[in-house]
Amino acid sequence: MRTIGERALGLAWVVPALVLVGVFVYFPLAENLGFSTLKWDIYSGSQEYVGFANYAKLVEDPVFWRSLGNNVLYAVVSIAFQVFGALVLAALIEGVRSERWQRVLRAIYFIPSAISLTVAGLLFYFVYEPDLGLLNHLLQAAGLGRLGHSWLGEESTAMPAIIAMSQWQGFGYSTLLFAVAIQRIPREIYQAAALDGTGPVRRFRHVTLPLVREMTGVMSMVTISGAFQVFNEVMVMTGGGPDNSTQVLGTWLYRSGFVRNDFGYAAAIATVIFVITLGIAVAQLWVARRRRVTW
Amino acid sequence: MVSRIGFLGVVARVFLWAFLLCLAAVVVYPLLWMVLNGFKTNGEIFGSPFSLPSHWSFDSYRKAWNRGVSDYLTTSVLVTVTSTVATVFVSAWAAYGLTRVNIPFSRLTTGVILGGLMLAPSVALVPLVKMFQAMGLYNSFWALLILYTAFRVPFTTFLIRAYMLDLPREVDEAAEMDGCGRWTAFWRIILPMCKPIITSTVLLHILFAWNEYLFAMVFTSGAGVQTLPVGLMSLMSKHGTEFPVVFAGMAIAAFPVVLLFFAGQRHIVKGLADGVGK
Numbered sequence: 018m019r020t021i022g023e024r025a026l027g028l029a030w031v032v033p034a035l036v037l038v039g040v041f042v043y044f045p046l047a048e049n050l051g052f053s054t055l056k057w058d059i060y061s062g063s064q065e066y067v068g069f070a071n072y073a074k075l076v077e078d079p080v081f082w083r084s085l086g087n088n089v090l091y092a093v094v095s096i097a098f099q100v101f102g103a104l105v106l107a108a109l110i111e112g113v114r115s116e117r118w119q120r121v122l123r124a125i126y127f128i129p130s131a132i133s134l135t136v137a138g139l140l141f142y143f144v145y146e147p148d149l150g151l152l153n154h155l156l157q158a159a160g161l162g163r164l165g166h167s168w169l170g171e172e173s174t175a176m177p178a179i180i181a182m183s184q185w186q187g188f189g190y191s192t193l194l195f196a197v198a199i200q201r202i203p204r205e206i207y208q209a210a211a212l213d214g215t216g217p218v219r220r221f222r223h224v225t226l227p228l229v230r231e232m233t234g235v236m237s238m239v240t241i242s243g244a245f246q247v248f249n250e251v252m253v254m255t256g257g258g259p260d261n262s263t264q265v266l267g268t269w270l271y272r273s274g275f276v277r278n279d280f281g282y283a284a285a286i287a288t289v290i291f292v293i294t295l296g297i298a299v300a301q302l303w304v305a306r307r308r309r310v311t312w
Numbered sequence: 313m314v315s316r317i318g319f320l321g322v323v324a325r326v327f328l329w330a331f332l333l334c335l336a337a338v339v340v341y342p343l344l345w346m347v348l349n350g351f352k353t354n355g356e357i358f359g360s361p362f363s364l365p366s367h368w369s370f371d372s373y374r375k376a377w378n379r380g381v382s383d384y385l386t387t388s389v390l391v392t393v394t395s396t397v398a399t400v401f402v403s404a405w406a407a408y409g410l411t412r413v414n415i416p417f418s419r420l421t422t423g424v425i426l427g428g429l430m431l432a433p434s435v436a437l438v439p440l441v442k443m444f445q446a447m448g449l450y451n452s453f454w455a456l457l458i459l460y461t462a463f464r465v466p467f468t469t470f471l472i473r474a475y476m477l478d479l480p481r482e483v484d485e486a487a488e489m490d491g492c493g494r495w496t497a498f499w500r501i502i503l504p505m506c507k508p509i510i511t512s513t514v515l516l517h518i519l520f521a522w523n524e525y526l527f528a529m530v531f532t533s534g535a536g537v538q539t540l541p542v543g544l545m546s547l548m549s550k551h552g553t554e555f556p557v558v559f560a561g562m563a564i565a566a567f568p569v570v571l572l573f574f575a576g577q578r579h580i581v582k583g584l585a586d587g588v589g590k
Contacts (some may be wrong), residue, residue: 024416027494030409031421033402034465038428041462045436045443052438059442106335112328124577125336128343131573132566133523135541139548139562140346149555151345154361189339190584197585246432249525253545267434267526274438275530284438291435298430 046291052284059280071285080261081286084269087176091183091265092244098184099191100236104229106188107195108221123196126189134186138253141182145169145254169255172262179254179263183247191236198232199225231305238301245293266290343566350376350560357555372556373564379551381561383535384543391453391539392521395460399517400510402461403468408498410469411476412484422473428466433459433526441530455531456539460521468513471587475509476502512583515576522569540565 053072056065075081106126113119129137144151145168153165168178202225210220226233248267251257257264257272264272266286274283349357350372351365409415410422440459444450449458479502487497503510525541532538538546547561573580 021416024414027409027413027415028421030413030494031406031415031425034406034425034469035421037402037458037462037465038425041440041443041458042428042431042436042466043424045439046431048439048442049435109328110332113332122332122336124574126339127573128570129339131519131569132343133525133541133569135523135525135544136562136566139544139558140342143349143555143559144342144345149358149361151342151361158362185339185342193581194585197581242432246434248434249541252525252529270434270437271530280438287435287438290432294432294435295430 049284049287049291052281053288055281055284057280057284058278059274060278067281071282072288074282075285075289080264080269081266083261084264084266085289087263087265088245088247090176091180091247092241094180094184095187095240095244096237099187099240100233102184103188103191103236104195104226104233105221107192107199108225110192110196111199112217119196123189123193127193128189129186130190134249135253137182137186138250141178141185142169142254144182145178170259172259175255175259175263179250182254183250186250191240194236195229195232198229202228234304235301238297238304242294242297245290245297346559346566347563350556350563352556354553354555357559372554372560375554376547376557376561376564379557380535380543380547381540381564384538384540385564387453387537387543388522388539391456391460392518395457395464395521396514396517398457398461399464399468400513403465403513404472404503404506404510405498406465406469407472407476408502410473412479412502413494426466426470426473428463429470433463437526437530444531450531451533451537453537456524456528456537459527459531460517460524463527464517464520467587468517471513471516471583472506472509474586475506479505508579509583509586511576512579512586515572515580516583516587518572519569519580 054066054068056067056070057063110119110122113122143149147153147165147167147170150168152168153162156162156164166174168174206224206228207220210224215223246267247265248271251263251265251268252271255263257268261269266289270283270286270290273286274280345361348365351368351370353366356363356365406425410418410425415421441450444455449455483501483505484497487501492500522539523541524539528539528542529545532542535543535546544558544561544565548558551557
């Protein structure tokens with residue numbers, strides 16, 4: 018039929034994608050592993066092989082552990098709000114009778130996900146600002162002025178404030194996706210359950226929840242993976258401060274490399290992010306495959 | 313009994329609406345505050361945070377526009393348009409090759425291209441900086457075009473490939489019988505059939521490129537090559553005490569994508585759902 022030459026010619030279709038991904042995604046990744054064994058000053062250009070010293074430093078570095086802890090906190094809160102909260106919300110919206118209003122509500126909730134995290138982060142930088150900020154003004158108006166804080170300026174409130182902003186920004190996105198999953202459930206199942214006299218709460222538990230399980234699984238993985246890649250909002254709102262209390266792996270990587278000129282150490286942090294996100298992706302593939310077999 | 317359930321039903325409905333509307337207010341109010349603050353004076357922002365501006369003037373919006381936002385916007389449009397075109401074409405070619413052409417090592421190739429989905433951009437950051445400095449592309453438009461394309465090809469290929477897999481085989485056979493070469497078949501027949509998914513991927517890429525921050529921040533520094541997200545941070549650091557101007561700049565940056573979302577909502581939702589759900 019076709020000669021080998023003709024088949025090889027077909028490769029031309031995929032070469033641009035392969036080259037781009039190979040050169041700019043895979044190659045740097047491999048190179049990063051090498052860099053993480055160097056003591057490297059990018060401005061003077063001096064490089065020195067130090068073996069696993071950067072990783073040893075990582076273990077001793079309290080800011081690294083604090084960053085990792087903040088990423089974990091991010092993941093936990095995001096799972097609660099952007100997966101389970103969003104799923105419940107999507108089901109609640111289905112309870113609205115008019116489909117038009119359902120669409121309007123979902124669209125409104127999605128707006129923060131369309132604007133960039135930079136705009137959202139800057140906006141909440143001002144919302145949390147102690148003097149002109151919306152939050153303190155609202156507390157004052159409600160007679161709770163003494164609860165006011167310099168939200169991003171205090172160690173105890175800065176990280177919760179950033180995470181709260183992130184939930185505001187992201188919950189509409191996952192709500193929208195859950196809505197799609199719920200709408201793919203055949204209406205007859207709900208009608209049958211309603212005829213049996215099953216109330217809305219039990220319908221949610223026994224019909225909706227099991228039937229959107231695949232979406233819930235994928236969204237959980239995507240959310241956790243995203244939580245370990247957080248960068249933008251922290252950079253915009255606090256830059257990791259005060260006193261490194263809001264540092265996450267991404268910002269600590271940036272600061273270690275580009276501010277403190279310790280690129281080998283930054284590469285070691287990058288390796289940690291790589292291992293975590295790859296682990297999550299592999300877990301996701303494994304779960305998806307297992308499920309496909311059992312069904 | 314029936315009226316009791318009816319009554320409870322009404323109460324439940326009222327609570328449901330109250331909750332949904334409160335949530336909508338929590339989402340919309342900060343955005344409204346942002347837009348309105350662009351019309352206020354510094355004094356009004358501090359003194360009367362909840363009231364409407366005393367007079368509606370576009371001064372701050374004009375100032376923001378003239379102090380760099382127009383440049384950032386131009387760069388953003390340029391980077392977004394070029395990287396969208398590059399990403400969608402490269403991905404559509406790849407998807408075509410992977411699904412409709414009998415190429416050697418097709419499983420491996422699919423794995424390599426789609427495997428890129430699993431890799432976080434921050435992991436490649438340090439080596440990429442070194443690479444782009446060596447190529448002399450650091451702090452240039454090209455850096456963003458290349459990176460936005462390379463890092464989005466896996467996701468975009470994934471979406472288009474899934475769509476092409478569902479197109480019937482007979483299409484290719486018919487094209488071949490008509491004497492179409494591969495090239496013609498792709499442009500004339502397959503690509504037009506993929507229009508719905510192409511629309512989704514275009515919109516999703518625009519949202520991505522318009523909003524991306526990590527690469528934009530690390531790879532550009534001069535005013536001429538900064539996109540909006542990074543530019544806003546410059547605006548903030550330069551004119552941080554002229555709050556109305558900063559708010560106006562934020563509103564200008566947010567406006568196009570919100571508009572785009574409302575115009576293309578259906579396609580965006582479909583693309584997102586297919587991308588996550590499969």
